Amino acid sequence: MTPPRDTPASRRSRANGDGTVYQRKDGRWEAAGYVLAPGNTRRRVRVYGTTRKDALAKLTEKMAASNRGLLIPSAQGSVAAYLMYWLESVAVHHLRENTHTRYAACVNRYLIPGLGKKKLAKLTAKDVRTWLNQLRTTCQCCTRRIDARRDQPHCCAAGRCCSKLLSPLTLTYLHSVLKSALEHAVREEEIPRNVARNVRTGTPRPRRFEPLTADEARRLLTASQGHRLHALFELALHTGLRKGELLGLRWEDLDLDAGTAAIRRTLQRTTAGGLTTLPTKTRASERRIALPTRCVQSLKLHHEQQEREREAAGTAWRDSEHVFTTAQGGSIDPTNLTRAFTTLLRKAGLRRIRFHDLRHSTATLLLEQGVELVVIKELLGHAHIGVTATVYAHVRLRLQRDAIDTLSTALDGPTIAETANGDGDEAPPCAALVR
Missing domain, CATH: 3.30.160 (Double Stranded RNA Binding Domain)
Incomplete structure (x- = not known):
């Protein structure tokens, strides 16, 4: 041996x-x-x-x-494979159905075609920045071959590119979807860091909207007199509630004697469940608001009208317990409410706006009346006051200009009048001290 x-x-x-x-x-x-x-x-x-x-x-x-305890990245698959896993096994349990549908559209249309072939463990910030720059400068008709599928091409397939570029808001949204997916990969220890966080897309300008003026709001309310949903339009203009929050209101949420309303849920149409009652958009959206006296009176009249509709419908009545329902007691589809609102605008002779612009109109009119920004934030149910300040920055700028003009007028002082005797021996009166 x-x-x-x-x-x-x-x-x-x-x-x-x-x-x-x-x-x-x-x-x-x-x-x-x-x-x-x-x-x-x-x-x-x-x-x-x-x-x-x-x-x-x-x-x-x-x-x-x-x-030192740092795990080696284990992600050997592609970005596309991980994004599909994230959508089907992670995001589906944490997002609302409509939000998940939008995320899936972003992943399938933009993320996978642009970054899907790269290895997840080898994805760099430079790759993300290059992808965003391509989206920022490339016509989507060309990239997604939209024009080639049209019956009559009028862009790239016809030899004249329309340069249909993605908006800065869309680019920011795509970037946020990628960051969310990679952040989960970091939590699951698939990759050591989120490279998308190292890429800055800039702050896009808020979406422009055209709120109603005070005169236009009065014309809208006048035109809605006699409409079976008059109380809804009046409540929307006075409180700034979202469309889903209005349609999701139940009688148990209202205290008409105290003049308050508890906002706890929202009504949305989903692909799988149809019209579904869901929790509010955010935790801050769950709130209690005060109701104006005229809204309380309108809601009482609306309740009496609903009782008459219940008697007329008989056994066909569907008790949804909602404040605003169809003539048979069912939930109102948000799309049908939009149609009714468009018809009302036409009847009042007003320009066409979105229903959500009623919410912007409420905030704008309150700001112009000198209401504090923090009060408007609580009324609208914004998560942070920075959201309120950003969305309505143009209104605050106009109010600042009015305030400065008022101060300038005060500093000019009153016109110095001649004394009654006019002999010129007395000193001219001093202007009032501005405090």
């Missing part, structure tokens, strides 16, 4: 656990060793270098990070 060979430690090229380093046939040097991986396991990694020293330095860096 041959005795075991004793090899002195000084003759070993690498100690046990330090990995191996050797030169490949193509001339490069390869170093391999075991590092910490997710699931409290160890995984063999390989690094390469032009010299033995380079390869050894890369392996030493990875093993040192592993000894």
Whole structure:
């Protein structure tokens, strides 16, 4: 029996656990060793270098990070594969159905075509920035071959590009979807950091809207007199409630004696469940608001009208417990409310606006009346006062200009009148001190 060979430690090229380093046939040097991986396991990694020293330095860096408890990225699949996993297994349980549908459209239309083929572990901030720059400067008719599918092409397929570019708001939204997906990959220890956070897209300008003036709002309310949903339009203009919040109101949410309303839910149409009652948009949206006296009176009249409709419908009545319903007691589809609102605008001779612009009209009119921004924030149910300040910055600027003009008029002082005797011996009266 041959005795075991004793090899002195000084003759070993690498100690046990330090990995191996050797030169490949193509001339490069390869170093391999075991590092910490997710699931409290160890995984063999390989690094390469032009010299033995380079390869050894890369392996030493990875093993040192592993000894500090940092996990090695395990994402070997593509960005497309992870995005589909995130949509189907993660986001679907945390997002509303409509939001999940929008996220899926962003992923399928823009993220996967632009970044899907790249390895998730090798995705860099430069890749994200290059992708955003391409979206910012490329016609979508060309990229998504929209024009080629039309019966009569009028853009790229016809030889004249329409340069239909994505808006800054859309680019910011796409960037936020990618950041959300990569943030979850970081939490699952698939990648060490979220590279999309290192890319700045800039702050887009708020979407422009045209709120109603005070005169236009009065004309709208006058035209809605006699309409079965007059109380809804009046409540929308006086409180700034969202469309879904108005349609989701139940009689149990109203205290007409105290003149208050509790906003707890919203009504939306979803692809799977149809008309569905959901919690409010955010936690801050769940609030209690005060009702104006005229809205309280309108709601009382509306309740009496609803009782008459209940008697007329008989057994066909569907008790949804909502404040605003159809003539048979069912929930009102948001699309049907939009149609009724458009018809009302036409009847009042007003320009066409969105129903959501009633909310903007409420905030604008309140600001012009000198109401504090924090009160408007609580009434509208914004999560942060910065949202209110940003959306209505143009209104605040106009109010600042009016205030400055008022101050300028005060500083000019009253016109100095001649004294009654007119002999000129007395000193002219001093202007009033401006405080």
